[in-house]
Amino acid sequence: MIVPAPVNPPPEDVVDGEEEEEEEEDGVASKVDGVAGEAKKKKKKKPKKKKKGSTVVVKQSEPPRVGVSLLFPSGVYPEGELQEYKDDNHYRTTSEEMRARDRAIDEDPETTYTNIRRGAEVHREVRAYAQKVIKPGMTMTEIANVIEDASRALVEEKGLESGIGFPTGLSLNHCAAHYTPNAGDNIVLKHGDIMKVDIGVHVGGRIVDSAFTMSWADPAYDELLKAVKDATNTGVRESGIDARLGEVGAAIQEAMESYEVTLGTDTHKVKCIENLNGHSITKYSIHGGPRGKSVPIVATGDQTKMEEGEYFAIETFGSTGRGRVIEEGEVSHYAKMHDPVQPLRLTSAKSLLKSINQNFGTLPWCRRYLDRLGETKYLLALNHLVNAGIVQAYPPLVDRKGSMTAQFEHTLLLRPTVKEVVSRGDDY
Incomplete structure (x- = not known):
């Protein structure tokens, strides 16, 4: 659901986008060398107006990417x-x-x-x-x-x-x-x-x-x-x-x-x-x-x-x-349950646990999220953490x-x- 929201007023240089109006200088008739002529009508731009109460409306993009x-x-x-x-x-x-x-x-x-x-x-x-x-x-x-x-x-x-x-x-x-x-x-x-x-x-x-x-x-x-x-x-x-x-x-x-x-x-x-x-x-x-x-x-x-x-x-x-x-x-779903009560034997398991603590804490995560972090060849370390009771694995649940x-x-x-x-x- 995309909900319209109140927004802050725009900066001073934000304008309302209306077309610029033109203003004429007075034309003055004169004679030059006996020839009547009209003074050229000069145009000048009015200063840009700031529309009172105007707002910049921030809308959601598609696909959604606006926080x-x-x-x-x-x-x-x-x-x-x-x-x-x-x-x-x-x-x-x-x-x-x-x-x-x-x-x-x-x-x-x-x-x-x-x-x-x-x-x-x-x-x-x-x-x-x-x-x-x-x-x-x-x-x-x-x-x-x-x-x-x-x-x-x-x-x-x-x-x-x-x-x-x-x-x-x-x-x-x-x-x-x-x-x-x-x-x-x-x-x-x-x-x-x-x-x-x-x-x-x-x-x-x-x-x-x-x-x-x-x-x-x-x-x-x-x-x-x-x-x-x-x-x-x-x-x-x-x-x-x-x-x-x-x-x-x-x-x-x-x-x-x-x-x-x-x-x-x-x-x-x-x-x-x-x-x-x-x-x-x-x-x-x-x-x-x-x-x-x-x-x-x-x-x-x-x-x-x-x-x-x-x-x-x-x-x-x-x-x-x-x-x-x-x-x-x-299995795709995992979550850290608690900190190890004994030192981990595998160096790779220690490294993986550090990454889990930094990026997920006790929030659940999946293997794709480890891939996204650049973790590679982590299955042995992951299984070690699961077997040690530090990480819980959640297999699919089927009828x-x-x-x-x-x-x-x-x-x-x-x-x-x-x-x-x-x-x-x-x-x-």
């Missing part, structure tokens, strides 16, 4: 969708105490909402362009580059201050999550495919995690996408301060499993993928670190409550298969072959006064 800070020079970014809390927490919306607490959080540089909203605006603009240009016939690497080149430009990538939050997920068909192309990948998007597009950006370690599904398959699968979108919106609606995680999961499951997909004479009930969950997010940690909370997408007995100030990715996955995924395929899966996801912030669905856009 969102240039589109919003005031530093104020759009709020996400605001939803009031329910039941016992409804009072928070009008409580002066809660409003004061909300303002104090936003004004504190360590907790400000600005970084989150800046990342959310990047996400909206990038995915709007992605949905416009992605089409069958493109390779998965081309699609990843379309998304990541735009993300890096719009978030104005700067080391660990701002950049990509995790590898772009482009999981196809029965693969539900954790696939992004490695170097040499020659998979081509085809008519008949269903693709989950999972994009993450961060500003100051505040990650915006949001996903959607694109389909070029049989129109009957539209019901699968509707089911998952409905389930995600249900999860967002039921989430809030004091909401119990197991009850949120039950509401998601009820919404999801009310849908069916009919292919010819076969009817498939849409199932929640029971071993995939939403999750809390903390600074530089996509799954909330050691104390992170999981948001189930099926009914459970988890009585853990959501709390004020927490930040969640509400994501749901639906399937026409068994409704459970297993790890299968070549039964021949089934189809879909995903929708939003990031929401539990503010003292309201629930803000920061990644909400016009598209979903």
